[in-house]
Amino acid sequence: MTAGPARPQVSYMRVSITDRCNQRCVYCMPPEGVALKTHTAILSYEELARVIRCAVPLGVRSVRLTGGEPLVRRGIVDFAASVAAIPGVDDLALTTNGVLLADLARDLRRAGVRRVNVSLDSLRPDRYRRITRRDAFAAAWTGVEAALAAGLAPVKINTVVVRGLNDDEIEEMALAAAAGARLIWRFIELMPLGEARGFGPDALVTADEIVGRLAAAAARRGLALTEDTQGQEPLGAGPARYFRLGAGRIGVISPMTHGFCSTCNRLRLTSDGRVHPCLTSSLEIDLAGPLRAGASDAELTRLLAWAVSLKPEAHRMRERRPELAERRMSRIGG
Ligand code: SAM
Numbered sequence: 509m510t511a512g513p514a515r516p517q518v519s520y521m522r523v524s525i526t527d528r529c530n531q532r533c534v535y536c537m538p539p540e541g542v543a544l545k546t547h548t549a550i551l552s553y554e555e556l557a558r559v560i561r562c563a564v565p566l567g568v569r570s571v572r573l574t575g576g577e578p579l580v581r582r583g584i585v586d587f588a589a590s591v592a593a594i595p596g597v598d599d600l601a602l603t604t605n606g607v608l609l610a611d612l613a614r615d616l617r618r619a620g621v622r623r624v625n626v627s628l629d630s631l632r633p634d635r636y637r638r639i640t641r642r643d644a645f646a647a648a649w650t651g652v653e654a655a656l657a658a659g660l661a662p663v664k665i666n667t668v669v670v671r672g673l674n675d676d677e678i679e680e681m682a683l684a685a686a687a688g689a690r691l692i693w694r695f696i697e698l699m700p701l702g703e704a705r706g707f708g709p710d711a712l713v714t715a716d717e718i719v720g721r722l723a724a725a726a727a728r729r730g731l732a733l734t735e736d737t738q739g740q741e742p743l744g745a746g747p748a749r750y751f752r753l754g755a756g757r758i759g760v761i762s763p764m765t766h767g768f769c770s771t772c773n774r775l776r777l778t779s780d781g782r783v784h785p786c787l788t789s790s791l792e793i794d795l796a797g798p799l800r801a802g803a804s805d806a807e808l809t810r811l812l813a814w815a816v817s818l819k820p821e822a823h824r825m826r827e828r829r830p831e832l833a834e835r836r837m838s839r840i841g842g
């Protein structure tokens with residue numbers, strides 16, 4: 509038997525600091541919300557920071573804070589500062605819906621957060637309200653502006669594209685990015701996890717379709733959409749392809765149609781201390797139990813290394829397995 513290609517070292521950790529959220533996006537959460545972990549089940553900031561520290565010997569250099577909605581957890585600025593101060597962590601980023609960002613952007617930047625992704629699925633306030641079930645488009649957009657003003661760079665907008673829900677806006681969004689050059693706009697294929705399973709397979713707009721449609725819209729305006737091979741994320745953190753369009757940059761993320769498992773360099777930690785080797789598998793390793801039972805740093809690093817060894821060679825998300833219904837992005841953090 510010949511060995512497969514060597515897996516890249518894990519260098520990137522997504523840390524979901526809360527399972528709570530101030531929105532109820534239709535593809536992510538039911539209107540009534542989901543059963544939340546108790547406060548005692550959620551790791552303290554000190555515990556989360558310790559797990560991150562224990563991941564550094566494995567190669568983790570880049571940390572992204574996510575949720576739920578990370579900005580609803582009190583004390584996030586001080587926590588961000590403590591993560592940025594961990595020796596070996598040289599890149600700290602945040603994924604947020606942006607609604608609370610306006611008041612926090614400057615402090616987060618000072619605390620050491622370098623870059624931010626803001627999730628925004630529509631430029632139309634009424635549609636934004638239908639998708640998020642919250643009337644907060646203006647707040648989210650003010651958050652984007654505040655992030656730019658605070659010097660968070662780059663600021664990326666993440667749009668999950670859902671056929672019939674918002675796919676008629678992708679050309680407008682891309683052209684907005686092309687005109688401004690201040691934002692990188694990224695389009696993401698819908699994954700059939702949690703609530704998104706209710707949409708059915710036709711809701712998926714593939715990355716190839718997105719690129720084709722954007723190229724056609726660009727050509728109608730005398731612009732070219734050209735692939736930008738320099739556009740990889742720092743530390744190779746993402747399955748994104750990047751393009752230049754006018755003065756702007758566009759990204760397309762294809763978890764469904766382009767396998768990226770063999771190059772996946774990420775681990776995910778949930779707020780209740782579970783490590784997920786892969787977004788699409790129900791496998792999770794409990795760190796909270798050992799951590800609270802007195803495990804040493806070396807033991808926690810060993811458990812994290814075990815999680816890395818369990819990363820699969822490929823995912824089977826297109827099979828729409830029933831257990832994917834239990835995989836909630838609001839818990840795992842995207
Ligand atoms: N609340 C924050 C936010 O919305 O940015 C952070 C957590 S959210 C789970 C992280 C990302 O996952 C968001 O960009 C969201 O749009 C994306 N997401 C949630 N469910 C998804 C799905 N079924 N397919 C693709 N992306 C999804």
Ligand code: SF4
Pocket residue numbers: 529530531532533536537575576577605627837838
């Ligand atoms: Fe909340 Fe983010 Fe899920 Fe929307 S996508 S419900 S903002 S966790």
